[in-house]
Amino acid sequence: MHETNHATIEQFELDRLDQPAVALMLGAQRNDTEFPVHTHRKGQLVVAYHGGIVCTVEDGVWMVPSGFGVWIPGGVAHSNRVTANGKVGFVFVEPGAAALPQQCCTLVLSPLILELILHLSAQAQDYPPACANARLASVLLEQLELAPTEQLYLPLPATAQLRVIARGLAQDPSNRCTMAQWARQVAMSERSLARLVKRETGLTFGQWRKQWQIIVALQNLAEGESVQHTAEALGYESVSSFISMFRKTLGTSPARYIRATAMPASRAQP
Template sequence: MQDVQHPPLEQFELDDLGQPAVALMLTTQQHAREFPVHEHRKGQLVVACRGGIVCTVENGVWMVPPGFGVWIPAGVSHSNRVTANGQVCFLLVEPEAAALPDQCCTLALSPVILELIFHLSAQDQAYPADSPTARLTSVLLEQLEMARCEQLYLPLPAASPLRTIAKALAQDPSNRSTIADWARQVAMSERSLARLVKSETGLTFGQWRRQWQLIVALQSLAEGETVQRTAEVLGYESVSSFISMFRKTLGASPARYVRSTGMAKTSAAPTLVR
């Protein structure tokens, strides 16, 4: 995709416009890689065009590889972290303009949706209601309503013991402690910790930790790390066992997934838990 010239608007200015959808393309050269906690009057789709994006809300973290977007409903506080040399596009959708989810989710974006978003980002965002841009935007929103949800999501539990574990894993993704080990560290019984994880996240401890590993793996691969190095970062004893986990979860090997999503080499990893 070639870079184009875009209207000199900021994403918060777009919130004031009344058009059904408005879009803004940014590279990390045009904007800081960290978008602090904020919210919008409109719903926002955060699209990774190059590199990767980590979106954080109060109760979860989403990893956004190229070809995907995170849908954030209106009024939901969130922060975004873009990988170095990344490129992000924001699509802001007027409330009630489309039947989109009322909760945050990751959406797989078809080539048609992506091209329509990129095209819209290059137009005058104050377009008239009877203009060609308005008609294309209508098609875009219709297509977006049919986009498939993907599980590139890590629930962040509110309970203090689980936040402690999450922060420890963020600092050392290779930590292979068992649930019994963690239970001792947070002064709980293994059974109580297992129940707490299930009630807070809807996942077993093993499922939650694998989802964490998947998010970290996607960050690493989006940063241009090799599959072998990514497996090492996650503490896998063999590359093949890491590849098996990755394929079982996302349906493709890491190398094939990177090729299919167009992940590009970048340089500095985002932080998941602050």
């Protein structure tokens, strides 16, 4: 608990600085950490250097595997949970310092971005304008503006009936209830439930549940779980059917996805 509080204090201290971009790394001794709901004046990029991060905002959940980051604009209430083997970095961006998205999103981070964050996190954060660190911070912000986005996102509905379903799926990711069965549980017709899910999430019920499975799968894989164990946890009768779903959704197999996003040990050290 002491480590969590210390990390939170460090984040808010950096939030008070007016430099365009400041960085913080949390080392291995602060693993298995959950930060409660909070906000920042600055925009915040949460970066997974090893393991993964689950970021929750009011209307959605974002999964951040290693090599990715979730961008949270200033003033957006959020909580972060770092997986048990995770190493995480934070970049705090002064309002107006960069043309970054106005909404939360997952960014695909280049090796250059990851190295710049590591370097800046080891420097004095109250750097003066026009110094070497200020120029590096400017390069970092330029690169972040160019970073592509990835939809590792699960929209969370607002209505009570859909929140019941969301809680049920969160508690038991292997739940294979049909939409008709869920409709009976929340006292709605199947057609009304289908319309409600589409209106609140922009997805069909099947797409929404599949996106939930992808979030859980990425979290499990980031924590080091095997593909077979992950498939079983999600209620798949065979590993091949899980791999097929994963490939159709993300365009690659689970094993290749994890290899592609794995962080070399030399870059994972704060």
